[in-house]
Amino acid sequence: MDPSxxxxxxxxxxxxxxxxxxxxxxxxxxxxxxxxxxxVARRVYGRDMPxxxxxxxxxxxxxxxxxxxxxxxxxxxxxxxxxxxxSLQAAALIGCPWCLDFGSHAARGQxxxxxxxLHLHEAQESGxxxxxxVLVIAFTAGMTATxxxxxxELVAAVRERFGVKGLLELTHMVAWENHRSRVNVALGLxxxxxxxxxxxxxxxxxxxxxxxx
Numbered sequence: 001m002d003p004s005x006x007x008x009x010x011x012x013x014x015x016x017x018x019x020x021x022x023x024x025x026x027x028x029x030x031x032x033x034x035x036x037x038x039x040v041a042r043r044v045y046g047r048d049m050p051x052x053x054x055x056x057x058x059x060x061x062x063x064x065x066x067x068x069x070x071x072x073x074x075x076x077x078x079x080x081x082x083x084x085x086x087s088l089q090a091a092a093l094i095g096c097p098w099c100l101d102f103g104s105h106a107a108r109g110q111x112x113x114x115x116x117x118l119h120l121h122e123a124q125e126s127g128x129x130x131x132x133x134v135l136v137i138a139f140t141a142g143m144t145a146t147x148x149x150x151x152x153e154l155v156a157a158v159r160e161r162f163g164v165k166g167l168l169e170l171t172h173m174v175a176w177e178n179h180r181s182r183v184n185v186a187l188g189l190x191x192x193x194x195x196x197x198x199x200x201x202x203x204x205x206x207x208x209x210x211x212x213x
Contacts, residue, residue: 031056031059034056034057050098050189051098051180051184051189072173072176073173076165077162077163077165077166078162078166078170081107081111081112082132082133082170083169083170084103084109084110084112085112085136085140086136086139086140086173086177087099088107088120088201089120089136089137089140090140090177090181091201092121092202092204093140093141094144094178095185095204096180096184097190097191097203098184098189098190098191099180099181100195100200100201100202100203101192101193101194101195102192102194104195104198104199104200104201105194105195107201113128114198114199116128116129116133117199117200117201118202120137120201120204121202121204123138136158136170139154139157139158139170139174142154143171144174158170
């Protein structure tokens with residue numbers, strides 16, 4: 001949903017990647033692991049997951065990605081709400097339509113408000129985010145920049161707030177979303193309707209054809 005118009009942001013129609021241009025023409029993966037993973041995705045998310053289906057053609061990679069995803073997203077020191085904010089900020093900076101669509105849906109599930117989703121890129125100025133949220137968003141932005149722009153002061157602030165273990169958790173969460181978003185863009189995965197009719201965080205990258213914000 002765009003704050004200036006009050007309508008949902010259209011994240012569909014983004015240019016497909018080399019693989020993504022043909023992903024809809026591929027037969028679904030038929031190996032045993034992909035067949036087992038599909039109903040798990042439907043049970044957890046209520047639908048088939050194109051991200052899992054794409055990686056289902058390479059069972060070893062899919063298995064490794066699922067295990068790492070579970071480890072990184074597990075709530076330990078850093079609350080899940082903050083991890084979802086970090087993921088969403090990274091996805092917005094990279095411009096991954098699928099990740100913004102799903103990430104906004106996941107963030108709402110953790111209590112992130114529509115106003116916060118719509119003002120993610122003005123976190124400090126908006127006054128809608130608390131100190132922890134602003135810190136996590138700033139750390140994510142620094143890590144996701146190319147080249148990364150994470151100075152000693154920023155790292156020290158995260159370490160002071162969450163400890164060394166929390167610093168490691170957050171760092172890997174941001175790096176993991178960078179991985180997911182860049183892979184999904186390269187595979188041409190588009191928005192899948194998770195945030196249809198609802199507020200959705202906007203991309204914070206130069207607009208590409210078909211990606212409106």
